[in-house]
Every structure is written in structure tokens, then in C-alpha cells.
Amino acid sequence: MFSGSIPALATPFRNGELDEAAFRAFVEWQIEQGSSALVPCGTTGEAATMPKEEHFRVVRICAEQAAGRVPVIAGAGSNDTRVACENIRAAKEAGADAxxxxxxxxxxxxxxxxxxxxEAVVESCDLPIVLYNVPGRTVTDIQVETMGRLANAFPSIVAVKDATGILSRVSAQRAACGADFCQLSGNDETAIGFMATGGRGCVSVTANVAPALCAQFQAACxxxxxxxxxxxxxxxxALHLAMFADASPGPVKYAxxxxxxxxxxxLRLPMVEPGKEAKLVVDAALEAAGLV
Structure with missing residues (x-):
């Protein structure tokens, strides 16, 4: 259902508010540059500091601008199951594809x-679900056996964004979930190994900055x-690493x-502008990639 380079979109703010024109232009640029799907309101999009109304306004704008040319995968998770159920319904109403x-x-x-x-989220809405396994942020790991249970029990759970950094998970999850279960890397720097063992794409931070190169990389894989x-x-x-030279998404927005x-x-507090040393790291990586 999903493949290739899928940017986890940064959200442009101006004077504390969403800059809709800048966001629409950014979505358009991503599609023109070859991104194969879009993720609004993920971690890189600063969803944690968005009120619900704004959150799903961003999703709606993204879906409107994409206009069916590429799928839109809306960030919609919560640690409160009732809120997660409300969020997935709101994502569907806003025009998201997953x-x-x-x-x-x-x-x-x-x-x-x-x-x-x-199980409760699936029962609340038929929108396709991409699981997002990122223990480094959630301190909660969807173990391989549990992912297999979910994939086999619920047809609407179609994919995983795996940000565990454990490359052996790809083969283990193929065995547990089936070869048709879509696995997307959540880490740019290890995506080449992820793809070689059965991945179908990457939900990418770097693609915010280098969408054409990331799309070419995924096409080659x-x-x-x-x-x-x-x-x-x-x-x-070097650019993959530079995106985390300071607290994300500071470096990616600077880039x-x-x-x-x-x-x-x-950026919105508590996130702040990256420090001088981090900016120098980003500058050097942009030059190495031939982007500036």
C-alpha cells in the first residue's frame, strides 16, 4: 500500500501560528520532488504541541494539497485509547488515506x-493503520509476536514504521506478519539495510530537506x-546524522x-533553535550532499 520515500513533514509556523501558504507550498514541493506519500502531524511535525483542531486542520490542508496524487498518512496516536479512537476518526474526516x-x-x-x-482503535474506524514503533520516545515496544497478532487479526493494520533501529526485526516481522505486511524504516541512516532485508520504504526526516535524493535512493533499493x-x-x-545534531526538529527546520x-x-516551546555547533554540522552535511 505504501512504498518509497515518505517525508515526516515539518510544520511551518509564523508568529506562533500555522503558516498555511508555506505548508501548501512545502507539500507541493515534496510531491514535485518525488516523495511517494506524506506524513503530516508526526513527531517531526511537532504534533505534540498542536491542539486537536489545529492538528486535523494541518491534516486536511495536506490532503487537499496532495489531491490524491500521493497518499496522506496522518499522525493520530495517543496514550489514551479513547482519544486515539477519536483521532483516527478525525483523520478520516480530514481526508487522510491512513x-x-x-x-x-x-x-x-x-x-x-x-x-x-x-483492537479498540480498529473497531472505532476502518481507516488503514500504520503502526509506529518507536521505543526511544514512547518507552513502549510492540514486540514481534504482538505485531504478528495485530497484523493477522486486523486487516486494516497494513504497515509498520519501525524506528527501533534493530535491523533483524525486519526478517522477524516478515515471519510473524507475512511477507505482504508493509514495513517502513523509521531511521534514515539504516534504511539501506532495512530495505535489503524486506523493507518497502522509509518515513524519512531527511526527505524534508533532500526529497529528490531520498526518492532516488528508495527507487534504487x-x-x-x-x-x-x-x-x-x-x-x-552525514545529513541523516545531522538531522539529530540537536533536539529534533530543530536541525531539520534549520536545514x-x-x-x-x-x-x-x-519552533514551538519546549523545542528551541539548534545551537551554533549543531548548525555547523548541518551546514557541512548540506554541502557534502550538494544541496547548498
């Missing part, structure tokens, strides 16, 4: 609680042209501003 859903964070449920959480993919990996590797000067790089 929802990106984290397991409950902070509460730290066990594996049965994770299963029951997603999907075509089995790993020599070409490795050359692009070498070109982009977008270097590539697209009209894009507002404002």
Missing part, C-alpha cells in the same frame, strides 16, 4: 494492553540496484530554511 498510530506512551502498558489498545543506493547513502549519510529560504523555521 493513520500513523503509536502504542500508548507514558502509561507503559504490557503487550496485552498494546493489543487491546489497537526497490529496483535492487544497491550499488546506486550505496552511492546515494554515502552522499546523504529546510537553508534549502528553501521562504520556509519559516520557527
Amino acid at each position: 493513520a500513523l498510530m503509536v502504542p500508548p506512551y507514558y502509561n507503559r502498558p504490557g503487550q496485552e494492553g498494546i493489543f487491546r489498545h489497537f 526497490l529496483a535492487g540496484k544497491y550499488g546506486d543506493a550505496l552511492a546515494l547513502q554515502d552522499r546523504l549519510f 529546510i530554511g537553508r534549502v528553501l529560504p521562504d520556509f519559516p523555521t520557527e
